[in-house]
Amino acid sequence: MADPTPASTTRPGKGTLAAWYTARPYAMAALTLLGVLFLLAWPHVIAFYSWQSEYYVKLFTGAAVSAVLVVSLNLCMGYGGLMSMMHTGLLAVGAYAVGAAAVEAGWSPWIGLVLAICTGAASAALVVLVSLRATALYFGMITLAANLLLIEIAGQWDSVTGGVNGITDIPAPSDVSTDTFYYVALGAVALAYVVQRNFVRSGAGRATMAVRESAETASALGIRPWAAKLRVFTLAGALGGFAGGLYAVQNTFVSPGVGAMDNGLVLFVGLMLGGIGTLSGPILGVALAQTIDYYTRDQGTYRTLIMGCVLLVAMMVMPRGIVGTWRVTPLGREVVGEPDDVPVPDEVPGLADPGAGPEPGEGPVLAARGIVKRFGGLTALAGVDLAVRAGTVHGVMGPNGSGKSTLMSCLTHHLRADEGTVLVDGRPAPRTPAAVAAAGVTRVFQIPHLFAQVSALDNVLTGMYLRSRHTWAAAVARTPGHRREDRTQREEARDLLAFAGLGGRADWPADALSHGQKRLLEVARAVATRPRVLILDEPATGLTAVEVDALARLVRALRERGLAVVLIEHNVEFVMRVCDVITVLDGGRVIAEGTPAQVRDDPAVLRAYLGDMPPGHDDRVAARVGAPDTARPAEHTENPG
Numbered sequence: 001m002a003d004p005t006p007a008s009t010t011r012p013g014k015g016t017l018a019a020w021y022t023a024r025p026y027a028m029a030a031l032t033l034l035g036v037l038f039l040l041a042w043p044h045v046i047a048f049y050s051w052q053s054e055y056y057v058k059l060f061t062g063a064a065v066s067a068v069l070v071v072s073l074n075l076c077m078g079y080g081g082l083m084s085m086m087h088t089g090l091l092a093v094g095a096y097a098v099g100a101a102a103v104e105a106g107w108s109p110w111i112g113l114v115l116a117i118c119t120g121a122a123s124a125a126l127v128v129l130v131s132l133r134a135t136a137l138y139f140g141m142i143t144l145a146a147n148l149l150l151i152e153i154a155g156q157w158d159s160v161t162g163g164v165n166g167i168t169d170i171p172a173p174s175d176v177s178t179d180t181f182y183y184v185a186l187g188a189v190a191l192a193y194v195v196q197r198n199f200v201r202s203g204a205g206r207a208t209m210a211v212r213e214s215a216e217t218a219s220a221l222g223i224r225p226w227a228a229k230l231r232v233f234t235l236a237g238a239l240g241g242f243a244g245g246l247y248a249v250q251n252t253f254v255s256p257g258v259g260a261m262d263n264g265l266v267l268f269v270g271l272m273l274g275g276i277g278t279l280s281g282p283i284l285g286v287a288l289a290q291t292i293d294y295y296t297r298d299q300g301t302y303r304t305l306i307m308g309c310v311l312l313v314a315m316m317v318m319p320r321g322i323v324g325t326w327r328v329t330p331l332g333r334e335v336v337g338e339p340d341d342v343p344v345p346d347e348v349p350g351l352a353d354p355g356a357g358p359e360p361g362e363g364p365v366l367a368a369r370g371i372v373k374r375f376g377g378l379t380a381l382a383g384v385d386l387a388v389r390a391g392t393v394h395g396v397m398g399p400n401g402s403g404k405s406t407l408m409s410c411l412t413h414h415l416r417a418d419e420g421t422v423l424v425d426g427r428p429a430p431r432t433p434a435a436v437a438a439a440g441v442t443r444v445f446q447i448p449h450l451f452a453q454v455s456a457l458d459n460v461l462t463g464m465y466l467r468s469r470h471t472w473a474a475a476v477a478r479t480p481g482h483r484r485e486d487r488t489q490r491e492e493a494r495d496l497l498a499f500a501g502l503g504g505r506a507d508w509p510a511d512a513l514s515h516g517q518k519r520l521l522e523v524a525r526a527v528a529t530r531p532r533v534l535i536l537d538e539p540a541t542g543l544t545a546v547e548v549d550a551l552a553r554l555v556r557a558l559r560e561r562g563l564a565v566v567l568i569e570h571n572v573e574f575v576m577r578v579c580d581v582i583t584v585l586d587g588g589r590v591i592a593e594g595t596p597a598q599v600r601d602d603p604a605v606l607r608a609y610l611g612d613m614p615p616g617h618d619d620r621v622a623a624r625v626g627a628p629d630t631a632r633p634a635e636h637t638e639n640p641g
């Protein structure tokens, strides 16, 4: 099964490798089937060979419980980018939930397992909620503190946890033999794997990875970083609690020692050895780590040392882990189609249906009133007004450092203006960038902000996050409604890519595209949000003539469908070609506004670009601003801002 994050790609080609690429899915399926059959047959096989078969079945059950826990760790660290040092704590929380339910309350351990999932999720959610503003490093430290706190609570809360002695004699569910429980644990691993896979392939999973890559970009697509973190860590907590519940049932006891940090070493070894951020790697890795742990069981204090060395070597020699490394070898690479010429469609269905929020009225769809922005002693914007109307391409020009990007950041609330207001449809814009995007104002940054490791298609699908009508729980359960929506979104994303001239590269990782293709992909991803205002910050930089044409076609198509496009651009020819209105900034002030023809001949604009010059030197402007006739009288609308 291919992971959603292709590490490296290759073309089908010819010869032996091509034959291998054809045979590979079958070979992988056969290998997986063999592995599954071996695991299913294990209790019978070992009963045949050993009189200690129950011990070995329990050993495998323990490994399965660790596999559930490592899937949980992979979800938050690999896909969510959230360092967790509290996974042994989550194991303990789940184990105590089962212990307390079964021993203290006398409930069935099965009910205890449900309770374990809930308490694991609640503990993880609480940790995220108290660390919303924490950076990655501090988040890791907070989880470490949380783990210590959980162990302390377990040791002190005698009436529920049994204090330092813990809870013993947790009854096994009736009629469940060692072998049956082994199969239950195997089923739990399969369930955890499916939950993980469905989540990372859903819109919520793509949003999680978007936040991991860049919270700023994710916000511009309407993804709330805190919500994405809360979601993935809560899901990881639920799986961690589930693993803890299984642990308690298997071992029939739980004590504060279960949460001890050193128990987590085997998890980290498994995660790094198998391949963090891959679907199957961590499960394979934890199986290997458990095997090493088993064979070093008689080494006393050296056992931890050996594990530590394995972790170190794995990280130094194979930082991608076994699965990650396999996937960058010629044999394991993801095969993508040749970049064939997919015809450019005349229509993209989704484009005709722009925008969240109310219908635009007569007034500007996006407006700035008196925006002032200072960086220390530097006034980057000194009272800028801007009014962007639906169905227009509004250019924003100005020399370097004139404040264009700062203005865009203030419009989308990526930066907070010191003075002034931003209005969307005449009403004050929401406070956060994600909420501004949700209100229909999307932005493409000056420096490409793509999700490099995922495919072009997945990048565009990430842009559709806001439009999903299904919850992440529906995505994890793969309900029929969610599957239908997924199919429709994929078709639309492919159409959009084709419309942007990237039809043949939908399955390529974004990283493998040329600079110009990356810019176009970013625009396509922003269009996928179906904005009503699309802000493009220097989109034509570094594009070839063909790519500039594709961009111009896209921009015109958006205007025809009633969108407002705000275009910051230094490519004057491009601006003159596609813009209806142009605002020119200089020194943080609006110095001119009008049609391309008006702005082109404006003396203030000429001065801003060329400095003061003697009369009659307007011909220099023809080269700089692209004016065919510089002798025409200036008719400009000056706005001193």
Ligand SMILES: Nc1ncnc2c1ncn2[C@@H]1O[C@H](COP(=O)(O)OP(=O)(O)OP(=O)(O)O)[C@@H](O)[C@H]1O
Pocket (backbone or CB within 6 Å): 375, 378, 380, 398, 399, 400, 401, 402, 403, 404, 405, 406, 407, 446
């Ligand atoms: N985060 C920041 N901290 C300090 N100064 C900043 C910051 N961002 C921008 N500036 C300054 O504000 C002024 C306006 O910068 P801005 O990037 O908005 O200009 P621009 O017109 O977009 O320029 P360019 O065309 O080169 O991208 C510049 O003097 C810049 O150095």
